[in-house]
Amino acid sequence: MVTIKEVAKKANVAVSTASYALNGIKKVSPETKEKVLQAARELNYRKNGFASDLKRNSTKTLALILSDLSGPFYSELIRGVQDVATDHGYDLIACSAIGGENSTAAKFLTEHRVDGCIVLAHNITDEMLKNVAHHHFPIILLDREIEIDSTVHVRVSNKRGGFKATEYLIQNGHTDIAFVSGPSNSYDNKMRFAGYQEALQAYNIEPQNKWVVSGNFTREGGESAANILAAQDQGPTAVFFANDEMAVGGMEAFQKRGISIPNDISIIGFDDILEAKYVNPKLTTIRQPKYEMGASATHLIFQMLKNEKVNPIFELHTDLIIRESVKKL
Amino acid sequence: MVTIKEVAKKANVAVSTASYALNGIKKVSPETKEKVLQAARELNYRKNGFASDLKRNSTKTLALILSDLSGPFYSELIRGVQDVATDHGYDLIACSAIGGENSTAAKFLTEHRVDGCIVLAHNITDEMLKNVAHHHFPIILLDREIEIDSTVHVRVSNKRGGFKATEYLIQNGHTDIAFVSGPSNSYDNKMRFAGYQEALQAYNIEPQNKWVVSGNFTREGGESAANILAAQDQGPTAVFFANDEMAVGGMEAFQKRGISIPNDISIIGFDDILEAKYVNPKLTTIRQPKYEMGASATHLIFQMLKNEKVNPIFELHTDLIIRESVKKL
DNA sequence: TCATGATATCGAAACGTTTCACTATAAATG
């Protein structure tokens, strides 16, 4: 491994001069600069990033912590993060939280390996975040409930979104509305369900326990939830799936049983994933501003890095996207 | 930022002792160890990862370099990488090559910030890889052509796959077979096309230029390619899309024009993406062993890190997955 | 009792940078 010392020696200058030259600092004359760069080229010098980060005490890198690198995840959200980070001249890496305490995520979270983190991972414990959060290390939390000092939440108005979805079904004449829920430890899911309940109540519709079934936010979960609903003798006329992934699975399952959408049953989802407009019929859903979530989160990090005070909660709103999967009764 | 020095002072030991204690090295008595850990806990000490990497001269992390973090990309491949890396006690980070020379990827590639790299990104130039490759820094290349010393390629037998796909159509009685190609700078695409041509020749079918159209590996590209083909007065009876993404778009476009699959036209894809079995009709395609690609790539890295000699090319094979989108004529 | 070895601890050097405080030279000022 060739170091800056060797470059300096080859160029016949002090290592400080070499460093200035390599970093393009004006203090050095054009000739010596060229001499140094030439030497570096000849030796194929590559700087050691750690050494430099260590000295500079800053990495100019942000980490995006995901439950699992191998997705599926919101690519638009990532694009939002990426764009803003790049704008600020920062690098972005993504790492996985699989393995909890021993995960890569944990390593990056605890060992000062980045200047800030965006956490979108259920498998990082609140405990761990508490231990690691402090004023000089900005952490942005997505889809979480707990309050931690010096930590910021970016959220979407899930409850209002759940309300809107349900209300839309009601306005189309439905009263027998099922809810297919995600994992019970998801904050998003909890809020969407709350919105559903609130809408039923607002319109004086009696909630039916048999119509809330669990689907775990996965396509397969959606399928089995649909099967459960379809098997009931007194089934619902509309289903609100707590995310699109489940809705897509559910539609598939209904159709396989010869149940037509939206003629026999209406479907609404949540998220507006890419696929939503490619399924048949196209899925009516609640859109989350995913790009904006990523971008806002990242903006917040930079504000925190500049020691500006920021509001501990940042909420974005949702939109109803009307397509073809809901029929007026 | 509390350092190991402060921990040592608080525990009344030398910093070396503190280091031994914190790293769980036997040399230190149980009592002092506890004393140190206690002090560390009280001070909320977090080690500085760089300093430690710098000294140890190893990071125990691998980087996966992707064209764009915000996908779409092969999650199974990533899972393969992840699993093997974890098995070896290594961490994995993903970074984006957007921005070329100034990308995060470039930074990780050049600045010794990881112990090895897997590159799945067209936007990293061959030039750059050449500059950075050397014996102590394992780099595995996916979907690339160039030969660089001390660099290893993991490939899939794209050509045989392209051959198989085309042959399957031929065996089903098709002779008028279109090819929808990906970007011309993709090695994968080039080989799949070569397989297509070879199969036509093997069965004495005259290739038709008007039936090879370009779709850029994207869904939209697939749609427009399908539209071009559908507009021809003498259209093909079967289409081989060079990847599934395009095939899905193409199917949508055909169906929108009232052309039924597979009754009016047969479709075959390449990749076997998750969606392939969810579209209607289910897509017949060539499966790439994506998990195995990731896993093999990572295994190769570890062999290289152990200074074992490895073959510069590692090829995996493809399988024909028969579903519903091809009809026997 | 005295050498022997094991055990626990310590001090200091090292990893490869960056940057501060300085010096030497040359140019500019009055």
Next chain:
DNA sequence: CATTTATAGTGAAACGTTTCGATATCATGA
């Protein structure tokens, strides 16, 4: 000409760890 100022370059300290070699303590057994 004497003095200031700007410029180009240097040496050394520092960043926070790990680890080598040395030392001190103490029990062991001949």
